[in-house]
Amino acid sequence: MISYRGVGVAFALSGLAGLGLAVVYILGGQPQWEGALLMVALGGIGVGLIGWAKQLYGDSEETDQRPVLPSAVEPRVAFATSLERSEEFSRRRGLTGLLAFAAGSLAVAALFPLRSLGPTPGGTLRRTSWRRGSRLVTEGGGEPLRPDSLGRGGIVTVFPEGVEADEDAATVVINVDPAQLGEGTNAEWVIDGNIAYSKICTHVGCPVGLYREPEHSLLCPCHQSTFDVLDGARVVFGPAPRPLPQLPLGVDDEGFLIALGDYPQPVGPSFWNRGR
Numbered sequence: 305m306i307s308y309r310g311v312g313v314a315f316a317l318s319g320l321a322g323l324g325l326a327v328v329y330i331l332g333g334q335p336q337w338e339g340a341l342l343m344v345a346l347g348g349i350g351v352g353l354i355g356w357a358k359q360l361y362g363d364s365e366e367t368d369q370r371p372v373l374p375s376a377v378e379p380r381v382a383f384a385t386s387l388e389r390s391e392e393f394s395r396r397r398g399l400t401g402l403l404a405f406a407a408g409s410l411a412v413a414a415l416f417p418l419r420s421l422g423p424t425p426g427g428t429l430r431r432t433s434w435r436r437g438s439r440l441v442t443e444g445g446g447e448p449l450r451p452d453s454l455g456r457g458g459i460v461t462v463f464p465e466g467v468e469a470d471e472d473a474a475t476v477v478i479n480v481d482p483a484q485l486g487e488g489t490n491a492e493w494v495i496d497g498n499i500a501y502s503k504i505c506t507h508v509g510c511p512v513g514l515y516r517e518p519e520h521s522l523l524c525p526c527h528q529s530t531f532d533v534l535d536g537a538r539v540v541f542g543p544a545p546r547p548l549p550q551l552p553l554g555v556d557d558e559g560f561l562i563a564l565g566d567y568p569q570p571v572g573p574s575f576w577n578r579g580r
């Protein structure tokens with residue numbers, strides 16, 4: 305049977321583990337440590353409560369067959385007074401305090417995961433950094449693109465000038481023969497064969513960067529969704545539910561390729577269809 309000292313140790317360990325859990329979470333989290341500390345925090349409370357109950361009620365079951373024999377008032381008052389002063393009572397207070405410490409620290413640790421819910425995304429999932437007049441600049445180098453920068457069959461990844469870190473704005477520009485464009489493509493947004501699509505797969509968001517020129521298809525390496533570049537990035541194979549959005553292209557006064565606005569549809573996975 306666990307002694308009272310053991311019960312106190314179990315509650316104290318549980319409390320410390322709960323505080324440790326909160327600290328680990330604040331420092332960025334570490335799944336193995338979080339799991340171990342949660343186990344100690346919950347296990348400590350469980351072991352402590354079982355030990356305490358056994359101390360109070362003992363291990364054996366006993367049945368008293370006697371009728372109820374109420375005590376007189378004076379003896380009951382005297383008993384209550386002696387209980388107040390007894391060691392048992394002060395021990396109970398101490399253990400109750402430790403139990404409250406263990407449960408309280410666990411409750412504090414449990415509050416931190418609420419932070420993971422984060423702020424609401426608002427409209428950010430529907431927009432990218434592309435604006436009317438944004439120049440198309442290459443990844444890394446930041447070189448602005450001209451209509452003749454790519455040879456026929458060429459492909460390059462671009463971002464809006466000045467916000468090259470916006471991954472949602474990642475775009476592939478491919479140079480195709482304009483005479484081969486299908487009905488799914490908005491030909492007014494194609495400049496000298498340069499056509500631009502979002503690089504984010506509409507399945508679960510992998511970068512779509514593998515271009516097979518003989519079939520004019522863009523391939524997503526994650527689950528092999530394949531998009532027809534000549535026909536508005538229509539899905540011809542794989543689990544992607546919709547085409548890659550096409551970026552409206554134009555040319556500015558200095559002859560550089562620019563966007564005429566943001567994508568007409570949200571890029572990436574079709575989150576707004578969830579739950580329908």
Ligand code: FES
Binds near residue numbers: 526
């Ligand atoms: S993320 Fe592209 S096919 Fe799954």
